[in-house]
Amino acid sequence: MKVHAAVASALRDNGVDTLFGLLGDANMRYITDFIEIEGGRYIGGVDERGVVMMAQGYARVGNRLGVASITHGPAVTNALTSLTEAARSRTPIVVLTGDTPAVRGYIQHIDLPALVAPTGALYQRMHNPSEVFDSIAIATRTAMVARRPVLLDLPIDMLAADIEPGRSRVRSTPPHTTAPGEDALDHALGVIASARRPVVLAGRGAVLAEARKELLLLADALGGPVATTLLARDFFRGEPFDLGVIGTVAQLPAAEILAESDCVIAFGASLNRYTAAEGSAFDSKSVVHVDTDPAAFDAFTAVDAAGSVST
Incomplete structure (x- = not known):
């Protein structure tokens, strides 16, 4: 071969x-x-x-x-x-x-x-x-x-060399399910519980994880609206409390509601300068960040609580 x-x-x-x-x-x-x-x-x-x-x-x-x-x-x-x-x-x-x-x-x-x-x-x-x-x-x-x-x-x-037919001994490794430590989880829950006007934010990671239903249930339990980053645009389309995209391209009503919020709970979002509107979007707010990559935490936006989760 x-x-x-x-x-x-x-x-x-x-x-x-x-x-x-x-x-x-x-x-x-x-x-x-x-x-x-x-x-x-x-x-x-x-x-x-x-x-x-x-x-x-x-x-x-x-x-x-x-x-x-x-x-x-x-x-x-x-x-x-x-x-x-x-x-x-x-x-x-x-x-x-x-x-x-x-x-x-x-x-x-x-x-x-x-x-x-x-x-x-x-x-x-x-x-x-x-x-x-x-x-x-x-x-x-x-x-x-x-x-x-x-x-x-x-x-x-x-490419023209002859080898014996075969298959790889390497096999695909499924992602491991992980969870944040108890202290980190308790701290995050405390931040969320103390919020009066929370916003649930979904990034592309949430889209890839197909977490729409779970995030809507969370927002409903908290009594807060949902929003997305630009790469997750339309993830919550059709929902009555969908703010759409936030950040530098946010519509005025979304920007105003975000400005009045006191906590952002972000899932699978890098919270980069565009999502953060050069930092102004998260001023004077608690930020809880959930992502599969621990390197994403504090990479662009300082957060109050962070947890790495992979499913």
């Missing part, structure tokens, strides 16, 4: 049925195998930036992994803006590329790890042909668990 055929097979084994791409020397063989042998769907683009953005849109709309394939050298430089966007929006995508032939002075050669590092994406390399099945499995798992883009380097010199 050729490595390029193994790449196509491993993609399918790891649940990839749609591949976005732009053909080149480094990827045309396994893209052909993905279509003709594995029966996958291939959607081509006109430039690498657009290809990676298509994979992002696919991932974000469907709450799933997006996979794109581009060739080497200049193709990766063309995709840097899209990789940066994926990293900053915590979008799980895998971008397949391939190091250039091991020829001195090869005109398209570029230092891929150094190039990718500033974007915030993760770099992973297949070091020998026998790693192909594990490399694909690790990249797809890492992207989903870390919610970050992974640039997977499949060197072109290895």
